[in-house]
Amino acid sequence: MKNFVQLFVQIDRTTKTNEKVDALAAYFNEASDEDKLWTIAIFSGRNPKRIVKTTQLKQWAAESAGIPYWLFEECYHIVGDLSETISSILPDYSSASSLTLAQWIKQMQWHEQVAEEIKKKWIVDAWKQFTKEERFVFNKITSGAFRMGVSTKLMVKALSKHTKLHENKIAHRLMGNWNPYTITYQELLFNEDGADELSKPYPFYLAYAVEGEVHELGDISNWQAEYKWDGIRCQFIQRKQQTFIWSRGEDLITEKFPELMAIGNQLKYDAVIDGELIGYKENAVLNFNHLQTRIGRKNVTAKVLQEVPAVIFAYDLLELDGVDMRQKPLVERRALLAKLVEETNVPQLKLSPVVEADTWEQLIQIRSLAREVNSEGLMLKQQQSIYEVGRKKGSWYKWKLDPMSIDAVMIYAMRGSGRRANMYTDYTFAVWNDNGELVPFAKAYSGLTDKEMAAVDAWIKQHTIDKFGPVRSVTPELVFEIGFEGINYSTRHKSGVALRFPRILRWRQDKKKEEADTLATLKTLIK
Amino acid sequence: MQNNQLIQFTDHGMYVPQADVYIDPWKPVTRALITHAHGDHARWGMKHYLAHEQSIPILKRRLGPQQFESIAYGKPIQINGVEFTFFPAGHVLGSAQIRVAYQGDVWVASGDYKTIDDGISPAFEPVKCHTFITESTFGLPVYNWKPQVDIMEQINAWWRANAAAGKCSVMFAYSLGKAQRILQHLDHHIGQVLVHGSVQNMNEAYEEAGVHLKPTKKVDQSFDKNIFKTALVIAPLSAEGSLWMKKFEPYTTAVASGWMGLRGAKRRDSADMGFVLSDHADWQGLNSAVKATGAQRILVTHGYTAIYAKYLTELGYDAQEVATRFVGEQPEAEKQEEGKEGQP
Numbered sequence: 001m002k003n004f005v006q007l008f009v010q011i012d013r014t015t016k017t018n019e020k021v022d023a024l025a026a027y028f029n030e031a032s033d034e035d036k037l038w039t040i041a042i043f044s045g046r047n048p049k050r051i052v053k054t055t056q057l058k059q060w061a062a063e064s065a066g067i068p069y070w071l072f073e074e075c076y077h078i079v080g081d082l083s084e085t086i087s088s089i090l091p092d093y094s095s096a097s098s099l100t101l102a103q104w105i106k107q108m109q110w111h112e113q114v115a116e117e118i119k120k121k122w123i124v125d126a127w128k129q130f131t132k133e134e135r136f137v138f139n140k141i142t143s144g145a146f147r148m149g150v151s152t153k154l155m156v157k158a159l160s161k162h163t164k165l166h167e168n169k170i171a172h173r174l175m176g177n178w179n180p181y182t183i184t185y186q187e188l189l190f191n192e193d194g195a196d197e198l199s200k201p202y203p204f205y206l207a208y209a210v211e212g213e214v215h216e217l218g219d220i221s222n223w224q225a226e227y228k229w230d231g232i233r234c235q236f237i238q239r240k241q242q243t244f245i246w247s248r249g250e251d252l253i254t255e256k257f258p259e260l261m262a263i264g265n266q267l268k269y270d271a272v273i274d275g276e277l278i279g280y281k282e283n284a285v286l287n288f289n290h291l292q293t294r295i296g297r298k299n300v301t302a303k304v305l306q307e308v309p310a311v312i313f314a315y316d317l318l319e320l321d322g323v324d325m326r327q328k329p330l331v332e333r334r335a336l337l338a339k340l341v342e343e344t345n346v347p348q349l350k351l352s353p354v355v356e357a358d359t360w361e362q363l364i365q366i367r368s369l370a371r372e373v374n375s376e377g378l379m380l381k382q383q384q385s386i387y388e389v390g391r392k393k394g395s396w397y398k399w400k401l402d403p404m405s406i407d408a409v410m411i412y413a414m415r416g417s418g419r420r421a422n423m424y425t426d427y428t429f430a431v432w433n434d435n436g437e438l439v440p441f442a443k444a445y446s447g448l449t450d451k452e453m454a455a456v457d458a459w460i461k462q463h464t465i466d467k468f469g470p471v472r473s474v475t476p477e478l479v480f481e482i483g484f485e486g487i488n489y490s491t492r493h494k495s496g497v498a499l500r501f502p503r504i505l506r507w508r509q510d511k512k513k514e515e516a517d518t519l520a521t522l523k524t525l526i527k
Numbered sequence: 528m529q530n531n532q533l534i535q536f537t538d539h540g541m542y543v544p545q546a547d548v549y550i551d552p553w554k555p556v557t558r559a560l561i562t563h564a565h566g567d568h569a570r571w572g573m574k575h576y577l578a579h580e581q582s583i584p585i586l587k588r589r590l591g592p593q594q595f596e597s598i599a600y601g602k603p604i605q606i607n608g609v610e611f612t613f614f615p616a617g618h619v620l621g622s623a624q625i626r627v628a629y630q631g632d633v634w635v636a637s638g639d640y641k642t643i644d645d646g647i648s649p650a651f652e653p654v655k656c657h658t659f660i661t662e663s664t665f666g667l668p669v670y671n672w673k674p675q676v677d678i679m680e681q682i683n684a685w686w687r688a689n690a691a692a693g694k695c696s697v698m699f700a701y702s703l704g705k706a707q708r709i710l711q712h713l714d715h716h717i718g719q720v721l722v723h724g725s726v727q728n729m730n731e732a733y734e735e736a737g738v739h740l741k742p743t744k745k746v747d748q749s750f751d752k753n754i755f756k757t758a759l760v761i762a763p764l765s766a767e768g769s770l771w772m773k774k775f776e777p778y779t780t781a782v783a784s785g786w787m788g789l790r791g792a793k794r795r796d797s798a799d800m801g802f803v804l805s806d807h808a809d810w811q812g813l814n815s816a817v818k819a820t821g822a823q824r825i826l827v828t829h830g831y832t833a834i835y836a837k838y839l840t841e842l843g844y845d846a847q848e849v850a851t852r853f854v855g856e857q858p859e860a861e862k863q864e865e866g867k868e869g870q871p
Contacts, residue, residue, distance in 0.1 A: 012790075013800070067668050068841060075669045080791055088669035088788070421791025450795060505858050 024158030033185035034102035041180035050144030080421030083139030209397035231278030272319035313352040326387035405482035441495035447504030545605035562638025563622035582621030584735035616640035617651030619704030642812035653819030663830030664855030690757040695778035718757030
């Protein structure tokens with residue numbers, strides 16, 4: 001565990017990618033296979049199963065520290081992170097445990113099913129064997145909340161250094177449905193015919209946004225333009241009569257969309273298709289928030305299937321009849337994909353149309369109307385591009401429409417977490433209704449510079465009207481421009497509207513609250 | 528607060544009506560008693576100042592040439608029948624808790640304090656009283672300082688590693704108090720300790736007050752660039768990101784502050800490293816100080832006032848929060864202002 005904590009401290013301390021990769025690679029060179037496996041699992045979001053509820057942790061920690069529960073809660077609001085709060089309120093004991101990361105996780109597993117008293121004793125005793133940093137990491141692991149500044153890309157780099165395997169190879173090995181409780185490190189990285197292979201998706205190729213003028217991309221005839229759909233980017237995998245659908249976030253979503261099984265039944269060849277899963281009805285793409293109602297749902301009801309039927313708009317063909325196609329140029333993959341979609345001939349699988357234009361000016365015109373077909377803008381892909389691994393610059397670009405925006409008044413503020421802990425950085429915004437009242441319609445936190453954030457934080461502390469736990473109501477005075485990608489009616493919100501991806505575009509220090517927009521204006525943006 | 532109180536909280540600051548004096552007032556008044564020389568406690572524009580003798584050289588440099596009356600620790604003075612005595616607060620050089628006694632009623636206004644001995648400022652001394660006015664900058668159980676020797680070991684290790692890599696170490700710290708505390712406990716064998724002009728200014732004040740500091744040099748143009756490679760530079764927070772820093776390249780930066788105890792603050796801060804070192808009391812320090820006074824009534828000022836007052840109330844104290852204009856140690860927003868302390 002000590003090595004792992006040391007690795008965490010090193011990575012946490014730096015923002016430089018190279019230093020992080022070096023620290024990781026050095027750790028991999030020293031660690032046992034078991035520790036390596038768990039490190040990879042944790043850093044790729046495959047946390048060991050949580051064995052305690054947060055309320056239990058809070059109570060036990062308050063008790064161990066000898067402070068009242070309400071005081072623990074106050075600390076938690078201010079620190080903004082449960083694991084850190086617990087690690088901070090207990091004394092900084094000297095490091096007394098020689099167990100490794102994998103051994104701790106094994107112990108954790110043993111304590112999953114035991115009586116609460118035994119579980120409590122195990123955790124409270126563990127806390128006393130740790131330094132503050134060790135306790136922080138331990139808490140992150142036991143509460144299943146380990147997230148840290150290690151992207152998959154970074155870990156792939158470090159593993160490539162350590163194993164001498166090619167980065168793309170490793171990125172692929174780490175994808176999909178592997179389970180750190182059952183697999184070994186050797187199997188994960190080196191065994192290519194394991195049980196999980198059938199379901200394994202390819203790493204997605206992700207595009208950067210167009211910077212500067214689109215003309216700078218050169219001759220338009222080298223580029224293929226497509227609509228950028230606002231749904232769930234996914235990989236549809238058909239191998240040996242089995243179907244798997246993976247979201248970009250590496251969630252297996254096959255069971256949530258039973259209607260898409262029809263595609264697998266009709267496909268004449270095994271194939272892996274990169275596409276967008278979207279709601280589609282009466283020959284039109286549905287707004288994303290319809291699809292959203294299906295994501296959170298446990299059961300797929302007949303009603304849902306009828307109201308928001310899902311289809312896949314196919315973008316690309318990654319594998320055909322067992323052959324990896326990713327190194328072939330896009331034009332070739334596209335031609336094969338078109339043929340495959342046509343032959344399959346099911347309404348649930350559609351070829352995402354190519355947008356034809358002879359000049360960039362024409363394309364700019366088409367893009368400006370993208371919202372009419374419920375698209376977010378365009379994708380630009382070089383005709384000769386291979387299908388890359390991860391986010392790479394150069395041959396694919398996303399070219400989204402500018403967000404819609406509205407001026408709104410801040411009325412509530414909440415303390416943030418992580419980097420924004422102990423500062424009021426999460427705001428609720430309101431617009432005016434017909435009766436001259438401010439109605440909250442959106443929450444947002446990102447978009448301000450650190451300096452602005454500090455200034456707004458100081459302002460909030462001086463203009464608090466009321467406090468409710470971590471939330472403060474503030475004098476309605478500050479105006480912000482809020483940007484968002486979409487808007488629709490909603491019965492869940494007081495304002496009657498729901499926004500997609502709201503964020504702060506800028507602080508309008510030039511505007512008074514009276515100059516903020518109205519709910520009526522906001523509703524005119526609903527298509 | 529009722530009118531018959533020995534110390535009252537007014538819009539000019541803490542007021543002792545019976546003696547017609549203020550303690551750390553924030554608006555101009557005739558007579559001011561100053562707990563210590565930080566800008567939020569020692570402000571410009573008072574007609575008469577009374578402060579501990581070791582505060583005077585600092586006040587002269589910060590507030591300009593005027594008359595300052597001085598007083599030693601433990602020597603009571605009478606003002607219209609009210610007895611005032613200064614006791615060490617352990618915060619920075621010359622920092623004092625002011626004991627105010629009148630007709631058997633004893634109050635202590637503690638200003639800013641820390642209960643651990645930093646080896647430079649005379650150590651905090653608990654003073655028995657009925658009413659104790661305490662700060663609460665770090666009044667949450669998540670703030671627990673490690674011993675100074677551990678932190679200095681971390682700082683020295685950081686410096687040693689930078690020096691070995693040929694990188695200049697730039698340490699940001701308050702120029703009054705924190706800077707001297709750090710430089711006094713650095714391992715000067717590692718390299719040269721250099722200071723920013725505003726730190727130099729305070730060092731001179733410390734020397735004048737009779738504190739012998741380890742040798743440092745003020746940064747100026749005359750230095751050979753090679754000396755920076757193994758040097759540690761102590762600069763105020765306001766120097767962060769300024770042109771003045773350019774000459775030290777390649778360099779790496781650190782901040783020494785109590786706020787560095789929380790990861791959020793550390794991550795927000797643009798410095799490369801954070802060391803948890805504060806001149807304020809931590810949670811245990813506050814609680815032990817409150818207990819040691821034997822006071823029944825506790826007035827909680829600047830910091831986590833509401834939370835700390837509530838906690839003390841549950842312990843059975845008559846505790847109240849009081850609004851003041853003291854700011855304590857600043858996490859971020861106003862840190863740029865540090866250079867301008869004390870000016871109107």
